[in-house]
Amino acid sequence: MTSTTPAPIAVALDAPDLETAVAWARAAGPHVRTLKVGLELYLRCGREAVEAVRSASGGREVFLDLKLHDIPNTVAGAVRSVADLAPDYLTVHAAGGPAMVRAAAEALPAGRVTAVTVLTSLSAQDLDRIGLAGPALDAVRRLAALSVAAGARALVCSPQEVLAVREEVGPDIVLVTPGVRPAGAALGDQARVATPEQALADGADLLVIGRPITGAADPGQAAAGLAAALAPGAR
Numbered sequence: 001m002t003s004t005t006p007a008p009i010a011v012a013l014d015a016p017d018l019e020t021a022v023a024w025a026r027a028a029g030p031h032v033r034t035l036k037v038g039l040e041l042y043l044r045c046g047r048e049a050v051e052a053v054r055s056a057s058g059g060r061e062v063f064l065d066l067k068l069h070d071i072p073n074t075v076a077g078a079v080r081s082v083a084d085l086a087p088d089y090l091t092v093h094a095a096g097g098p099a100m101v102r103a104a105a106e107a108l109p110a111g112r113v114t115a116v117t118v119l120t121s122l123s124a125q126d127l128d129r130i131g132l133a134g135p136a137l138d139a140v141r142r143l144a145a146l147s148v149a150a151g152a153r154a155l156v157c158s159p160q161e162v163l164a165v166r167e168e169v170g171p172d173i174v175l176v177t178p179g180v181r182p183a184g185a186a187l188g189d190q191a192r193v194a195t196p197e198q199a200l201a202d203g204a205d206l207l208v209i210g211r212p213i214t215g216a217a218d219p220g221q222a223a224a225g226l227a228a229a230l231a232p233g234a235r
């Protein structure tokens with residue numbers, strides 16, 4: 001089954017080796033818009049991973065998820081180090097502050113610096129413990145507004161906050177939601193979650209989905225099934 005229009009899904013290729021990641025990218029590529037290279041793969045395989053995944057997926061968008069978080073000068077240098085890989089998305093932690101987000105955005109004029117607001121693995125209780133008291137939504141909205149003002153062109157938030165973030169930042173910012181689980185799927189370490197259908201209905205532009213696809217016996221079929229369920233006529 002090949003989807004004609006790729007679904008607004010970024011498959012998280014959290015693989016232990018390049019061979020596995022490339023096999024997942026090849027299988028899922030026809031059905032999804034984006035492939036995500038994260039810390040596990042990048043730290044093991046480096047720049048080669050980006051090129052290999054891009055080519056195995058038939059030239060799909062690449063989301064480089066390095067979640068940079070350091071002083072502005074260091075982050076700017078890190079972004080310059082990967083800018084020639086031309087990632088469509090590159091993540092930084094919004095909590096690094098507006099000057100850091102701005103430094104990243106200036107170093108990647110052609111790509112979307114994507115600010116991660118509050119990790120989807122954090123529950124209200126976790127946030128309380130680390131001193132971010134109050135509902136996650138308050139911190140997410142604040143970090144979203146600051147990041148966009150500093151030049152971020154995309155934001156990561158949980159699907160539970162996407163409606164409010166859209167109200168906060170308007171239609172032009174790409175809203176990316178991990179923490180997406182089909183009904184009945186295992187949550188694993190995710191805390192603030194919703195189904196793919198709900199995330200899209202609430203205004204997400206791109207759903208990050210890893211284990212529900214890559215942990216399936218047939219990742220290509222799992223990606224095709226999710227893409228079919230999200231096709232405009234199916235919802």
Ligand SMILES: O=C(O)c1cc(=O)[nH]c(=O)n1[C@@H]1O[C@H](COP(=O)(O)O)[C@@H](O)[C@H]1O
Pocket residue numbers: 012013014038065091116118119120121156178179180188190208209210211212
């Ligand atoms: O930036 C991200 O992509 C990200 C942010 C966040 O708050 N939560 C989150 O889960 N992610 C990433 O999204 C992916 C989720 O994978 P699964 O939980 O397997 O679907 C992982 O690669 C995470 O690194």
